[in-house]
Amino acid sequence: MQENVTWIEYPHQQTSPGVLAAPRRPERDLMAKWLKLVKGKEALILLIMLLGLWSLIAQFAGGQHRYLFPSPVVTARALGASLPELLRGTYSSFLILAPGYLLAVVMGIIWGILVGTTEWLQRAFNPFARVAAPVPPTIYIPYAIALMATFRASAIFVVFIGAFWPIFLNTAAGAAAVPLRYRDNARILGLSRFEYLWRIVFPSSLPHSFSGMGVGLALSFILLTVAELFGANAGLGRFVQYYADFADYPRMVAGIIYTGLITFLSMELLEKIKRRALFWVR
Amino acid sequence: MAQLSTIPTRVKGPYALTTESVSFGYTGATILEGINLAVREGEFLSLLGPSGSGKTTLLRLLAGIETPSGGRITCNGRIISGAEMDRSMVFQDYSLFPWMNLIENILLAIGKAHPGRTKREQRELAEEYLGMVGLDGLGCKYPFELSGGMQQRVAIARALAVGSPVLLMDEPFGALDPINRNKLQDLLIDIWSQASPAKTVVFVTHDMDEALYLGDRVVILGSFPGRIMAELEVNFPRPRSRQSYLTDPELQALRREIVDYFRQDVMEQLDGIGAIRSQREGI
Numbered sequence: 435m436q437e438n439v440t441w442i443e444y445p446h447q448q449t450s451p452g453v454l455a456a457p458r459r460p461e462r463d464l465m466a467k468w469l470k471l472v473k474g475k476e477a478l479i480l481l482i483m484l485l486g487l488w489s490l491i492a493q494f495a496g497g498q499h500r501y502l503f504p505s506p507v508v509t510a511r512a513l514g515a516s517l518p519e520l521l522r523g524t525y526s527s528f529l530i531l532a533p534g535y536l537l538a539v540v541m542g543i544i545w546g547i548l549v550g551t552t553e554w555l556q557r558a559f560n561p562f563a564r565v566a567a568p569v570p571p572t573i574y575i576p577y578a579i580a581l582m583a584t585f586r587a588s589a590i591f592v593v594f595i596g597a598f599w600p601i602f603l604n605t606a607a608g609a610a611a612v613p614l615r616y617r618d619n620a621r622i623l624g625l626s627r628f629e630y631l632w633r634i635v636f637p638s639s640l641p642h643s644f645s646g647m648g649v650g651l652a653l654s655f656i657l658l659t660v661a662e663l664f665g666a667n668a669g670l671g672r673f674v675q676y677y678a679d680f681a682d683y684p685r686m687v688a689g690i691i692y693t694g695l696i697t698f699l700s701m702e703l704l705e706k707i708k709r710r711a712l713f714w715v716r
Numbered sequence: 717m718a719q720l721s722t723i724p725t726r727v728k729g730p731y732a733l734t735t736e737s738v739s740f741g742y743t744g745a746t747i748l749e750g751i752n753l754a755v756r757e758g759e760f761l762s763l764l765g766p767s768g769s770g771k772t773t774l775l776r777l778l779a780g781i782e783t784p785s786g787g788r789i790t791c792n793g794r795i796i797s798g799a800e801m802d803r804s805m806v807f808q809d810y811s812l813f814p815w816m817n818l819i820e821n822i823l824l825a826i827g828k829a830h831p832g833r834t835k836r837e838q839r840e841l842a843e844e845y846l847g848m849v850g851l852d853g854l855g856c857k858y859p860f861e862l863s864g865g866m867q868q869r870v871a872i873a874r875a876l877a878v879g880s881p882v883l884l885m886d887e888p889f890g891a892l893d894p895i896n897r898n899k900l901q902d903l904l905i906d907i908w909s910q911a912s913p914a915k916t917v918v919f920v921t922h923d924m925d926e927a928l929y930l931g932d933r934v935v936i937l938g939s940f941p942g943r944i945m946a947e948l949e950v951n952f953p954r955p956r957s958r959q960s961y962l963t964d965p966e967l968q969a970l971r972r973e974i975v976d977y978f979r980q981d982v983m984e985q986l987d988g989i990g991a992i993r994s995q996r997e998g999i
Binding site for chain 1: 776779780781798799800801803804805807809811813814815816824825828858859860874875878
């Protein structure tokens with residue numbers, strides 16, 4: 435069977451030394467040219483394409499769907515008109531987000547360092563952490579609202595719970611994995627327990643803490659807006675819910691885009707802080 | 717075996733470090749066995765051994781960051797219990813803390829050695845130690861901005877800043893290129909010979925020439941399990957010159973002796989393997 439085909443001469447089977455160039459295909463050349471042309475502007479082009487698609491959908495959606503798809507221009511106008519309201523909403527939302535998240539950062543790191551470096555604490559808390567951490571924190575919202583005196587307090591609590599676990603778990607893992615050479619050096623230098631935790635374990639596990647803080651921040655925004663859908667009288671999630679109730683979709687879509695932007699900026703800020711704090715990581 | 721642990725007569729003074737039949741191992745694996753060692757105050761002792769001889773483990777035991785499974789270790793006549801301020805150590809992997817700049821790294825040691833001084837005095841002292849290893853004015857640099865040789869200089873400065881009479885060094889120049897290695901060897905000898913009060917150094921290496929060039933005495937470790945095979949006196953006046961060292965007939969004799977010990981060690985291990993093999997063949 436094999437012999438039957440050996441007489442066919444495949445160009446790449448030639449015995450001559452040297453590598454043969456792959457056969458040129460014109461469509462590939464075109465693609466390469468195009469890619470070269472848009473290099474560095476890919477995201478911008480995609481954005482323009484998406485806006486175009488959005489305009490088309492808004493243009494051609496008929497009947498009752500017309501109201502569901504406000505065009506980009508209409509949405510931008512709505513965004514401009516409700517900017518003062520959105521800014522007030524941002525302020526109100528951050529009054530929930532900041533205390534909840536910062537409390538989670540402080541508690542998560544302190545507790546993570548203690549548990550990560552103390553074997554008996556690890557043994558005591560590990561089973562509970564494994565059960566409690568995966569519980570979706572959104573499920574606490576109704577109970578938190580019932581439990582706490584004000585909506586703000588309950589929302590802060592929920593944001594705290596949601597952000598705490600990833601920060602705590604990551605920091606504890608980092609603190610438990612401090613490289614042996616740092617531990618040896620700390621012992622040779624005779625550092626006290628507090629000095630060891632503060633000057634060695636804390637910075638050494640900081641990269642882990644920051645990845646927990648990233649996950650925690652994203653979760654915080656989810657929890658914040660969900661909690662606001664439930665029972666707030668101000669805030670970003672509340673803004674979207676309010677105009678959805680009135681079927682004012684331009685404002686609602688504007689609220690979604692605005693919230694996305696705020697979330698993005700917050701994550702960028704965290705990334706900046708991280709890069710500055712971890713300048714020594716190579 | 718006892719006569720192997722003779723104390724050299726050339727080095728006078730009380731013992732800085734002693735080990736009495738120290739052994740170390742985990743279940744099923746003996747790493748060190750019957751280590752009897754006596755290091756005089758102010759002595760520069762080279763611990764020479766192949767990999768698997770437990771030389772790093774022995775140094776960690778002396779430092780107190782490992783606990784022997786048998787025997788005891790004394791430092792200045794006192795049985796050691798863990799890492800204490802009378803012994804300081806330089807590790808092979810220039811283990812400075814990367815999130816602190818050089819001065820902060822050294823200040824960590826000075827804060828322990830001189831807790832009574834003001835912040836300003838401590839800082840000046842740290843600068844002084846940095847100058848001692850030839851890195852004046854680089855205090856604000858971070859370890860990642862430095863070459864391996866420079867990092868190891870800082871590690872030495874930090875170990876000196878602890879101010880302990882005993883300095884333990886675990887292949888500190890093992891990862892350096894030959895030129896930097898020679899420079900740092902000379903720097904170390906300079907610092908050691910000028911130190912007052914005198915410093916006792918235990919220097920672990922697998923490099924025969926390094927052991928002979930630096931040490932007053934070379935202790936040779938055999939492998940599997942780690943044990944002391946021999947102790948050689950290196951009776952060469954200081955300061956030593958590298959050139960005459962290489963050609964000196966007496967030194968050549970010492971080198972041959974060391975090579976013989978290592979060959980003996982290897983042959984013993986091969987015999988051991990052979991014995992096991994022939995046993996198996998018998999079955």
